[in-house]
Amino acid sequence: MSTLKVDVHHVTRVEGHGNIVVDVENGELTQCDLQIVETPRFFEAMLRGRAYDEASHITSRICGICAVGHATASLRATEQALGVTPSLQTTLLRKLNFHGEILDSHVLHIYMLVAPDYLGLGSVIPLAKSAPDLVLRALRMKQLAGDLCATLCGRHTHPISMTVGGFTQFPKPADLRALRERLVASRADCDATIQLLQGLEFPAFERDTEYVALHRDDEYCFIDGSIASSDGGIRPLADYREVTNETIVAHSSAKHTRHQRESYMVGALARFNINYDRLHPRAQAAAEALGLRPKTINPYLNAAAQAVEVVHCTEDAILLIDQLLDQGIRHEEPAAPTRMSGEGVGAADVPRGTLFHHYRIEDGKIVGANCIIPTGQNLANIELDMRALVPEILDRTQQEITLALEMLVRAYDPCISCSTHMLDVKFV
Amino acid sequence: MTTLVLALGNPLRGDDGVGAAVLNALPDLPPDVTGLDGGTPGLGLVLSLQGYDRAIILDAAEMGETPGTWRRFSPDCLRAQDPDLRGTLHDAGLAEALLLGEALRVLPSEIIIFGIQPGEIGWSPGLTPAVAAAIPGLCEAIMTACAARADSE
Numbered sequence: 041m042s043t044l045k046v047d048v049h050h051v052t053r054v055e056g057h058g059n060i061v062v063d064v065e066n067g068e069l070t071q072c073d074l075q076i077v078e079t080p081r082f083f084e085a086m087l088r089g090r091a092y093d094e095a096s097h098i099t100s101r102i103c104g105i106c107a108v109g110h111a112t113a114s115l116r117a118t119e120q121a122l123g124v125t126p127s128l129q130t131t132l133l134r135k136l137n138f139h140g141e142i143l144d145s146h147v148l149h150i151y152m153l154v155a156p157d158y159l160g161l162g163s164v165i166p167l168a169k170s171a172p173d174l175v176l177r178a179l180r181m182k183q184l185a186g187d188l189c190a191t192l193c194g195r196h197t198h199p200i201s202m203t204v205g206g207f208t209q210f211p212k213p214a215d216l217r218a219l220r221e222r223l224v225a226s227r228a229d230c231d232a233t234i235q236l237l238q239g240l241e242f243p244a245f246e247r248d249t250e251y252v253a254l255h256r257d258d259e260y261c262f263i264d265g266s267i268a269s270s271d272g273g274i275r276p277l278a279d280y281r282e283v284t285n286e287t288i289v290a291h292s293s294a295k296h297t298r299h300q301r302e303s304y305m306v307g308a309l310a311r312f313n314i315n316y317d318r319l320h321p322r323a324q325a326a327a328e329a330l331g332l333r334p335k336t337i338n339p340y341l342n343a344a345a346q347a348v349e350v351v352h353c354t355e356d357a358i359l360l361i362d363q364l365l366d367q368g369i370r371h372e373e374p375a376a377p378t379r380m381s382g383e384g385v386g387a388a389d390v391p392r393g394t395l396f397h398h399y400r401i402e403d404g405k406i407v408g409a410n411c412i413i414p415t416g417q418n419l420a421n422i423e424l425d426m427r428a429l430v431p432e433i434l435d436r437t438q439q440e441i442t443l444a445l446e447m448l449v450r451a452y453d454p455c456i457s458c459s460t461h462m463l464d465v466k467f468v
Numbered sequence: 469m470t471t472l473v474l475a476l477g478n479p480l481r482g483d484d485g486v487g488a489a490v491l492n493a494l495p496d497l498p499p500d501v502t503g504l505d506g507g508t509p510g511l512g513l514v515l516s517l518q519g520y521d522r523a524i525i526l527d528a529a530e531m532g533e534t535p536g537t538w539r540r541f542s543p544d545c546l547r548a549q550d551p552d553l554r555g556t557l558h559d560a561g562l563a564e565a566l567l568l569g570e571a572l573r574v575l576p577s578e579i580i581i582f583g584i585q586p587g588e589i590g591w592s593p594g595l596t597p598a599v600a601a602a603i604p605g606l607c608e609a610i611m612t613a614c615a616a617r618a619d620s621e
Binding site: 152164165166168169172175176179180182183186 | 511512514515567568571572573574
C-alpha cells in the first residue's frame with residue numbers, strides 16, 4: 041500500500057482518549073502521531089496551599105486504577121520532605137498493598153483489554169460467551185487483588201488508612217491468614233494465566249529502545265530505590281528530571297520525555313528487563329515458560345511481562361504476609377515529621393511504569409508540586425514504535441494495519457487521563 | 469431459595485446513596501436473604517450476584533419522574549451505554565455488568581430492580597427530603613418481594 045491514511049478517533053480498550061494518525065504518501069511515512077486529546081487536569085495546582093497530610097488523598101484521585109501507587113509515591117515525597125522515617129511494619133504493609141494494585145491492574149489489562157485482540161474477539165462480552173471460565177478467572181483474580189487492598193488500606197481503591205508516616209488502621213492476623221490462603225489457592229489461576237499467554241501469537245515486531253525502571257539490589261523494586269536505565273547508569277530519585285527531560289509537543293496535551301535516546305519505555309517490560317534477577321523463582325520459571333528473557337525488545341510482550349509480574353506479586357505477597365504474621369501486627373502511631381518545611385521526591389513503579397511525585401512544603405503547606413506519570417513517559421516511545429512498525433506492514437490491508445497499531449498502543453496499557461498529558465489512531 | 473438484596477450507588481453523591489439508605493432501613497431479613505451494600509462495583513458486580521437464586525437490586529435511576537418516585541422493573545428495561553464493552557471498562561455500570569453476567573451464565577434466575585428517581589446527585593452526602601420520604605414504602609415493597617417466592621415454595 042503506497043498511500044495509506046489511518047485515522048483512529050479514540051482508541052478503544054485503553055483508559056482515556058487518544059487518536060492514532062498515520063499518513064503514508066507514495067510509500068513515504070509523512071505523519072505518525074499518537075495524539076493526546078484529553079484536557080489537562082491540574083492536580084499539581086490543586087495541591088498548592090493544601091496541608092501536607094492531604095496530598096496523598098488528593099493525588100490518589102489522579103487514577104482509579106493506580107490510586108495506591110499515587111498515594112504511595114505521594115507519601116514518600118512528603119516523608120522525604122519532612123524527614124519522616126516509616127517503620128519496618130509500615131514498609132511491609134505498603135509493599136503488600138502495592139502488590140494488590142499491581143495484580144488488579146495487570147489482570148484487567150491482560151484479560152479484558154489485550155486478550156480479546158489475540159483471540160479475534162472485539163471485546164470481553166463475546167469472550168465471556170466463548171470462554172466463560174477465562175473471564176470468571178479474571179474476575180476472581182481481580183476480586184482477590186481488590187480484597188487485598190481493602191484489607192490493608194480500608195477499601196479497594198483510593199486508600200483511606202495510608203497516611204504520612206504509617207497507617208491509621210491495621211489488618212487483623214485472621215484477615216491476613218485468610219488472604220494468604222486465597223493467594224496460595226490463586227497459584228492455579230496464575231499458572232492458567234501463563235498458559236493463556238503461551239497460547240497467544242504475539243506480533244514479531246522488535247525495536248531496541250532504552251528501558252527505565254526503579255531498581256534496588258535487594259528486591260524486585262516497586263517502591264523507592266534508584267532510577268536505572270538499560271543503557272547504563274543509576275541515578276538517585278532526586279535527579280529524576282535528568283531522566284525525564286519533559287518537552288512539549290504540538291499534537292499532545294501530554295508532555296513527551298527522553299533520556300539517553302530519543303525516547304524510553306517504562307512499565308512491566310522495562311522492570312523485567314532491568315530487574316529480572318530479583319524476580320521470585322516461580323516468576324522466573326513463568327518467564328522461561330513464556331520464552332521471555334532480558335532484554336526483550338518486542339513491546340507487544342509487555343503483557344507477557346505483566347503475567348510474569350502477576351506470578352511474582354502473588355508469591356511475594358505470600359512471603360510478606362508470612363513476615364508480618366511472624367513479627368506480629370502492632371498498632372503503632374504514624375512516624376512524626378521531624379521538620380515542617382522541606383523538599384522531597386517520592387517514586388513508585390506502578391503498573392504502567394515509574395511514577396514520580398515531587399513536593400515543596402513550607403510550614404506544613406504544599407507550595408509546589410510536580411507529578412510525572414508513566415504513560416507520559418511512554419508516549420514518545422510508542423510513536424517511534426509506530427514509525428518503525430508502519431513501513432514493515434505496509435503490504436497489509438488498512439484494517440490490518442489499523443489493528444496492529446491499536447494493539448501496539450494497547451500493549452503499553454496507557455492510562456491517558458492520568459498522563460494528560462494521550463490516544464485516538466488517525467490514518468489521514 | 470437464596471435471595472441477595474444488593475444496594476448500589478455512592479452515598480457521597482447525594483441521592484445516589486438511596487440504595488444504601490434503603491438497605492440500612494430494612495427490618496431484620498429472613499435467614500435465606502442476604503443484604504449487601506455493593507457500592508459502585510463496575511464489572512465486579514457479576515461476582516456479587518453469583519450463587520444466588522434471586523437478586524433484588526436497589527439503585528438510583530434516571531427515569532424522568534419526580535424525585536422519590538420508585539418503580540420495580542426487570543433487567544430487560546435497562547439500556548447499556550456500551551453494550552459491547554469496547555470502551556475503557558472504566559464506565560461499566562449495572563447494565564454492562566448484567567450483560568457480562570448473562571454472557572457468563574452466572575446470573576440469578578430472577579432479578580428484580582427497584583429504581584428510585586433521584587432529586588440531586590451532587591458532591592455531598594445526604595438524601596433530598598423527597599427521596600428520603602420514599603424509604604418506608606420501598607422497604608415494604610422489598611420485604612414483600614422477599615417473602616413472595618418463599619411463600620409460594
